Amino acid sequence: MDRQKKLQILKDMVNINSTNGHEEQVANYLQQLLSEYGIESEKVQYDVDRASLVSEIGSSDGPVLAFSGHMDVVDAGDESKWKFPPFEATEHDGKIYGRGATDMKSGLAAMVIAMIELQKEKQKLNGKIRLLATVGEEVGELGAEQLTQKGYAGDLDGLIIGEPSGHQIVYAHKGSINYTVKSTGKNAHSSMPEYGVNAIDNLLLFYNEVEKFAKSVDATNEILGDFIHNVTVIDGGNQVNSIPEKAQLQGNIRSIPEMGNETVKQVLVKIINELNKQENVKLELLFDYDKQPVFSDKNSELVNIAKRVASDIIKEEIPLLGISGTTDAAEFTKAKKPFPVIIFGPGNETPHQVNENVSVENYLEMVDVYKRIAVEFL
Numbered sequence: 001m002d003r004q005k006k007l008q009i010l011k012d013m014v015n016i017n018s019t020n021g022h023e024e025q026v027a028n029y030l031q032q033l034l035s036e037y038g039i040e041s042e043k044v045q046y047d048v049d050r051a052s053l054v055s056e057i058g059s060s061d062g063p064v065l066a067f068s069g070h071m072d073v074v075d076a077g078d079e080s081k082w083k084f085p086p087f088e089a090t091e092h093d094g095k096i097y098g099r100g101a102t103d104m105k106s107g108l109a110a111m112v113i114a115m116i117e118l119q120k121e122k123q124k125l126n127g128k129i130r131l132l133a134t135v136g137e138e139v140g141e142l143g144a145e146q147l148t149q150k151g152y153a154g155d156l157d158g159l160i161i162g163e164p165s166g167h168q169i170v171y172a173h174k175g176s177i178n179y180t181v182k183s184t185g186k187n188a189h190s191s192m193p194e195y196g197v198n199a200i201d202n203l204l205l206f207y208n209e210v211e212k213f214a215k216s217v218d219a220t221n222e223i224l225g226d227f228i229h230n231v232t233v234i235d236g237g238n239q240v241n242s243i244p245e246k247a248q249l250q251g252n253i254r255s256i257p258e259m260g261n262e263t264v265k266q267v268l269v270k271i272i273n274e275l276n277k278q279e280n281v282k283l284e285l286l287f288d289y290d291k292q293p294v295f296s297d298k299n300s301e302l303v304n305i306a307k308r309v310a311s312d313i314i315k316e317e318i319p320l321l322g323i324s325g326t327t328d329a330a331e332f333t334k335a336k337k338p339f340p341v342i343i344f345g346p347g348n349e350t351p352h353q354v355n356e357n358v359s360v361e362n363y364l365e366m367v368d369v370y371k372r373i374a375v376e377f378l
């Protein structure tokens with residue numbers, strides 16, 4: 001495929017506004033594109049106007065390597081601050097600007113083009129490449145969760161997530177848990193607190209306990225660093241002269257394999273149960289988001305191949321590292337059979353920012369990197 005067509009595909013994808021939804025339009029675009037090259041694909045409906053896309057090339061015996069990217073993007077923010085309109089992809093100074101240019105329509109486009117070129121070149125593959133293009137990554141990895149439940153990750157032998165990593169390969173990231181604690185008390189006039197139950201006071205009992213727990217954790221991971229906990233939202237009460245009947249807080253946890261999600265969740269449940277034994281304390285705990293840490297073997301064949309191929313094509317040493325942010329891999333790795341994962345895709349430090357962009361060279365070189373990784377892995 002020529003350079004112009006490759007750039008046009010990325011621009012077309014950026015121009016589809018898939019802000020937290022409408023991913024089916026991206027899926028339709030990719031389905032049409034793949035079909036022009038004789039590659040079949042299947043939409044997996046998530047909701048109205050939301051569908052993931054699955055497509056395969058190669059032979060049915062041998063290992064399965066998945067290429068995965070999400071089709072949703074985050075809100076463009078204040079559009080007046082953009083140099084170029086966020087949904088009118090613009091090439092300027094060797095970069096393509098637009099929402100999703102880095103995170104991660106360039107990674108997804110490069111993966112799709114790699115499959116198309118391998119198919120066109122009749123490259124022999126002793127196994128399959130499976131494209132997993134997902135919905136709702138930015139708001140909870142919804143598509144990856146659905147695809148995993150439906151079995152699309154059940155037979156994988158390797159997974160590449162094309163999230164922006166630039167000239168680095170990520171093989172580990174932290175998990176993430178969001179939780180809410182609701183405290184229920186009883187209203188009373190603030191001059192007669194003995195008739196009420198102060199929901200804020202009771203909520204703070206939890207706050208103090210959870211902070212004590214978080215500070216006592218000394219688990220750390222050689223690559224990912226420390227376990228992190230923060231209470232990030234708190235609200236309660238409604239009038240300055242009333243004893244508050246309701247209060248709630250939300251917390252976020254960044255978990256590591258040494259202090260995994262199940263352990264942390266059990267500790268929180270225990271704190272709540274203990275506090276609820278006290279008179280007048282009524283606390284309720286909800287887990288809103290639960291993504292496990294991903295920690296892949298850094299000596300796996302997939303990592304070794306990716307590092308060698310990328311260093312060769314990009315002509316520089318490609319380091320391996322861990323990151324804090326979560327990806328669709330947190331869902332795909334819930335599949336029963338374990339498999340190595342790398343996060344490796346074109347892009348820079350502009351995701352979720354105004355003037356998001358990707359370097360054209362970085363985007364194009366990743367097409368070749370993905371092709372060679374697949375050929376060597378399979």
Ligand SMILES: [Zn+2]
Pocket residue numbers: 070103104137163164
């Ligand atoms: Zn992303």
